[in-house]
Amino acid sequence: MHGSFLSHRGGFWFWVALALVLSSVLAYVWHEPLGQPNGGTWLGYTLGTMAALLIVWLTFLGVRKRAYYSRLGTVKGWLSAHVYLGGSLLVLGTLHSGFQFGLNIHTLAWLLMVLVIVSGFYGVWVYWRYPERITRNRDGMTRDLIFREVADIDRKASVIVEGLGSPADRMVISAIQLFSIGGGAWHQLTGRDRSRIMVAASKGSDKRWVRVANPTQQRLLDELTGLLSRSADPQEAALLQELIDLISRKAKLMRQLLADIRLQGLMEVWLYCHIPLTMALLATLMAHIVSVFFYW
Amino acid sequence: MYVLIRRLGTGSGPTRTFKDEELAVDKLSIGRGTDQELLLPGDRVAYQHAEISLAAGQFRIRALASSGITVNGRSCKMAVLNSGDQILIADYRLIVLPSSEGIDLALSLEVLDQQDAPSVDPARFTTRLDVLQNWRPRRWAWLLFTVLLLGGLLLPALVAMKPDWQNTFRSTPLPDDSFWLSGPLHSMHSTIGKDCQACHATPFEPVKNEACMDCHADTAVHVPEVHADTSMFEGERCASCHHEHNGEQRMVFDDQRFCSDCHGNLEQRMSDAPAVERATDFHGDHPNFRLSLLQWQPQSQSWLQSPRQAVDASLQESSHLTFDHATHLDPQGIKSDDGDWQVLNCGDCHQMTVGGVNMAPINMDQHCASCHALSFDLQDPQRVVPHGKPDQVLASLREYYAAQFVQNRADGGNIPASRPGDLNSVTELQREGLVWVENKSTAVAEDLFERRACATCHEVERSAEGPAQWLVKPVRLNEEWFASSEFPHGRHTQSECIDCHAADQSTQAEDILMPDIAICQDCHKGQQASEGLRSGCISCHSYHQFDVHAEATP
Numbered sequence: 001m002h003g004s005f006l007s008h009r010g011g012f013w014f015w016v017a018l019a020l021v022l023s024s025v026l027a028y029v030w031h032e033p034l035g036q037p038n039g040g041t042w043l044g045y046t047l048g049t050m051a052a053l054l055i056v057w058l059t060f061l062g063v064r065k066r067a068y069y070s071r072l073g074t075v076k077g078w079l080s081a082h083v084y085l086g087g088s089l090l091v092l093g094t095l096h097s098g099f100q101f102g103l104n105i106h107t108l109a110w111l112l113m114v115l116v117i118v119s120g121f122y123g124v125w126v127y128w129r130y131p132e133r134i135t136r137n138r139d140g141m142t143r144d145l146i147f148r149e150v151a152d153i154d155r156k157a158s159v160i161v162e163g164l165g166s167p168a169d170r171m172v173i174s175a176i177q178l179f180s181i182g183g184g185a186w187h188q189l190t191g192r193d194r195s196r197i198m199v200a201a202s203k204g205s206d207k208r209w210v211r212v213a214n215p216t217q218q219r220l221l222d223e224l225t226g227l228l229s230r231s232a233d234p235q236e237a238a239l240l241q242e243l244i245d246l247i248s249r250k251a252k253l254m255r256q257l258l259a260d261i262r263l264q265g266l267m268e269v270w271l272y273c274h275i276p277l278t279m280a281l282l283a284t285l286m287a288h289i290v291s292v293f294f295y296w
Numbered sequence: 297m298y299v300l301i302r303r304l305g306t307g308s309g310p311t312r313t314f315k316d317e318e319l320a321v322d323k324l325s326i327g328r329g330t331d332q333e334l335l336l337p338g339d340r341v342a343y344q345h346a347e348i349s350l351a352a353g354q355f356r357i358r359a360l361a362s363s364g365i366t367v368n369g370r371s372c373k374m375a376v377l378n379s380g381d382q383i384l385i386a387d388y389r390l391i392v393l394p395s396s397e398g399i400d401l402a403l404s405l406e407v408l409d410q411q412d413a414p415s416v417d418p419a420r421f422t423t424r425l426d427v428l429q430n431w432r433p434r435r436w437a438w439l440l441f442t443v444l445l446l447g448g449l450l451l452p453a454l455v456a457m458k459p460d461w462q463n464t465f466r467s468t469p470l471p472d473d474s475f476w477l478s479g480p481l482h483s484m485h486s487t488i489g490k491d492c493q494a495c496h497a498t499p500f501e502p503v504k505n506e507a508c509m510d511c512h513a514d515t516a517v518h519v520p521e522v523h524a525d526t527s528m529f530e531g532e533r534c535a536s537c538h539h540e541h542n543g544e545q546r547m548v549f550d551d552q553r554f555c556s557d558c559h560g561n562l563e564q565r566m567s568d569a570p571a572v573e574r575a576t577d578f579h580g581d582h583p584n585f586r587l588s589l590l591q592w593q594p595q596s597q598s599w600l601q602s603p604r605q606a607v608d609a610s611l612q613e614s615s616h617l618t619f620d621h622a623t624h625l626d627p628q629g630i631k632s633d634d635g636d637w638q639v640l641n642c643g644d645c646h647q648m649t650v651g652g653v654n655m656a657p658i659n660m661d662q663h664c665a666s667c668h669a670l671s672f673d674l675q676d677p678q679r680v681v682p683h684g685k686p687d688q689v690l691a692s693l694r695e696y697y698a699a700q701f702v703q704n705r706a707d708g709g710n711i712p713a714s715r716p717g718d719l720n721s722v723t724e725l726q727r728e729g730l731v732w733v734e735n736k737s738t739a740v741a742e743d744l745f746e747r748r749a750c751a752t753c754h755e756v757e758r759s760a761e762g763p764a765q766w767l768v769k770p771v772r773l774n775e776e777w778f779a780s781s782e783f784p785h786g787r788h789t790q791s792e793c794i795d796c797h798a799a800d801q802s803t804q805a806e807d808i809l810m811p812d813i814a815i816c817q818d819c820h821k822g823q824q825a826s827e828g829l830r831s832g833c834i835s836c837h838s839y840h841q842f843d844v845h846a847e848a849t850p
Contacts, residue, residue: 280443283443294476
């Protein structure tokens, strides 16, 4: 469905929003209030009322999209209107402020509104571009399939290292056991691979093995390539070569997986900001409106 | 080529079940795609995974998928197949069987069990891959909502409504109603501090004028309260024009539309004919100046500032002075009483008061006396009468001539000593002296008052009450021609006096030397003008007029 809500009904809501923005800008330019532009002029009140009503209506997308039996327009139509009218709010709200900012509840409401809109714009962008990127990255596979493929490679590799012995066996098996992926939001969103591996400690160390980072199996590949270059036995070399082939494939799958996790995460994370910020905005908006008339 | 596929079933050894299938194909395509000759439905099998072809009597297998194939335990892209070779494709094992009659290639196919080898367990990671699973947006949303509602609305409102809580809250870091402040107060109001209630007395009600008038008690209203049309100002508040909480930006806006709103259509707004003409812009739409003149009221013996009236050439104002500006300003100079020629400038007489708004009053002793000495005796030209009331002048003359009489007789040596006990009788000599002094003084006074010194500048009449009494008409110079506007001389010092006041052309004190509006408009353009000195209404006028003279109906 990506993209389609943007062109819903021939971009009807885009034109509505554009008309709203242009008429507000024209009114603002034409309106020369006594004193300076301010939320308290008649245009300020008009823009403020429109913006507040828009904000309340925009939050009702959350209600409408869960009301599966509602016949009040399609969810796609609502989303299209939500995106375009939400974007127009950026102009309406800013003109309402008359560009008077300060350290107070009023500017906080404006700031939260901007953050909500910006996070929404990011959401539109990821919904528009990321599904295609995710599909391209997965290359016909699913996340589960990639895992099964990795497991298969691991099985094959563990069979091969039986013929190689130390130190290859310990490195390959530890790379499998110390494999790690995902984790907290930060690791998922940055796509960092925290897999590790046990390698022979450098001389002079009191340990024989040390645990080091093995992002996308690169350390294991380096170690195996080193073994291969020093190998004199053709049979052992053949096994090492095969192992390197397998681990290279695993590394490619790992990169695919990390990218998949990252893209999927980015596609979802904006909503986790958009919703709480919206609620914060609603509370601040109430405070803004009440306080303005409390101290009229 | 003919291919036999033997699908191995359950069991093991000779009892293992199988099912044969024969295919006649050019190439044996292998994959999970439904168009493949050998369909291997596993997920890890590609749609087109591999193909087996016959060339030069040899069967070759070629991998088409990136995950490749394994032949006899070796990953490869391509291999020649011989009887007994094992091919692994994902979890499927194909074994090349010895060929039999009528069959080019025979393959057995079995699905392998999962081997018991160490491998990554996907199940271990699924919980770690569902992004932000533990983030609860709803919880965050309600938390933020509550915090902001509490800190942004409820607590400040509580502080605002409970004055006794204010100091407690404001001394803590807890949010209070200062969070609601839309902008800093003007520095003139900084003494109000955080006492919001000083102006915002009642919640949800606009600031009332009384709150302003608490301090600004003597601020005049625009139209007197007795005026019939004060209803025009209903709904207008101090705050309509004075917007607070904009920091140091001026609280008094000079936007002329504050005025032109009403002064552009007064006829429609007022029930009676408006006393002032329409004005919306100083350069484009402003009536000519009208002047308030001084008028002497003989009945009440007082000066009256007249209603403002239109200026025309015939308009004159009498200050009861005789004065010729043109002669005094003659560039050749003017001859003073002692015979010197002096060139005078405006500033020799007209000087600004401290502060530079008005001109200081003209003063006889300071500005006139150096030329217009009030001397009366040619023999003693330094001797002057005081510039004061006629009685004082006469008294001064009598004293002078009495002294002179005595002096003259003493010089002649014929002043007899008075006899003791004869104090109450007037001697002949004294009587003679009294008559002489009186006659001399009256004659000189008559000359001073009616012909020379006083009459030069003043209008003098002989009093009806007695022959030796005169009345000098009181003098006053107008300082309030423009009754409802202000002209700061100090801010116009770059102009010459005669740029505005044509004093060099004036030969009579009655001439009115006030400039025409066109002279001001040379420099002062309208507020919307693109060039020149942009001047709004309050450049000259004040909304809060303290002393508006009754208007003459035009």
